[in-house]
Amino acid sequence: MLIKKPADIRSSEITPRETYLNRRKFMKDAAVAGAALAASSILPAEAATGDSPAGRQLQFRKSDLSTQGEELTPLKDITTYNNFYEFGTDKDEPAKNAHTLPTIPWTVAIEGEVKKERLYDVESILKMHPSLEERIYRLRCVEAWSMVIPWVGIPLASVIKAVEPTSKAKYVAFQTLHDPQQMPGQRRAVLRWPYVEGLRMDEAMHPLTILAVGLYGETLMNQNGAPIRLVIPWKYGYKSIKSIVRIRFVEKQPPTSWNIAAPDEYGFYSNVNPEVDHPRWSQARERRIGEFLKRKTLLFNGYADQVARLYTGMDLRKYS
């Protein structure tokens, strides 16, 4: 005779079908709520303090101001061939050294001749524009190489309007994080730290000037200037300052890092110009990364139609 063993689970413990269905519904609801929450934050929400949330998907719309008809530089080249002296002066060093920099939390001090002077987190800066935009731009380095990069960001003009600069604000000064602990390149005085850059107000307000937080649809890698950087496509690359912690509205032309390092070689304006050579090398041609032959460098990096009016009446040789 077989003795029936009592069941391991008492029938009272079995979840009633109704409750079970309810729980499913609850989870579904929770997921919907989560998605709604994620949609309200522009940057990926799952990142934790002390993290560097590089390479996460961003929501953005395409922009009419993107450069058309250029082949994009491969992501691998954009993320392994960098000038970011804070992480080393060799091109491959930023990719090797930058990943340890925590970019959460990150605040940008907006200050000086501005009404809404305070600390902003990156998220609140991005909310000053309706949505993130993809901007495909050529990038021309002063070293005579170039890339085509699909940035994701917002126009700097939207931020400037939102923070309401006073009438005294004639220039905008930018500053990179200064943290020799996290940025090993700053332990040597290759440049005067922190890295600083600046724009004239009309340059800063120009629709092509953006604050970028991503490229190729994902949040910036640290070697590309995470979490937030400037991109000014008609100027040499070093003007597009990375990992910004301070934006200051000022009355007088602010100092800029490469101009401090070598005033006879790097001017304040630093507009791409094939006619004005670097004292040590020609700027007439450039090597597009991935191409064998060199191509002709274009005035204002090919954006003359949009930006030349900013400089009418100025001697571009003198104000280089």
Add this chain to the structure above:
Amino acid sequence: MPMTRKTIAVVKSIIWVACLAPLFRLVWKGLAGRLGANPIEFITLSTGTWTLVCLLTTLAITPLRRLTGQSWLIRLRRLVGLFAFFYGTLHFITYIWLDKFFDVPDMIKDVMKRPFITAGFLAFLLLIPLAATSTAGAIRWMGGRKWQLLHRLIYISGVSAVVHFWWKVKADVREPAIYAAVLAVLLGIRLVFRIHAKLSRPGPPANRRRA
């Protein structure tokens, strides 16, 4: 320590392998597509670096021989010197082909206008007569004294090469500074040798001794 012909042959083979290694590395990386985002820049920097290394190694042999008394070392000097010329040639070809695409007017403008190109061009130019007269026949034909005088051009070439590197970098002079320091030591030692030789040379008594 007397070196047999065979030992020197072995040492020379090692030098051949060591000096060709950078070239093989370049070729291997090139074939594997591992020269980075800007391969031509990589080749330019690499060939330039190895030119300097070979040049400074060549300049190190004479002081090393005198300090250690190992006179056989002198028999390695020509080989390393020719490798300096070899990498210098590759560096130069990279410039005229992959950078300038044989645009002669542009190159002339470069050499005239840009001090760092001028210095590099001079460094290379001065190596040509040295390479051309590197055979035993050339030494016989020229006579030892003249030959030696001509080959002192390597000092100017070495200085020009380091200056070329120094002027080329944008802000971080650490690496060229290392080469400059090594060169300064190698030329400094020669100066010390010279002064020492002058002081200890027997000859007409010096004025101060007479006084």
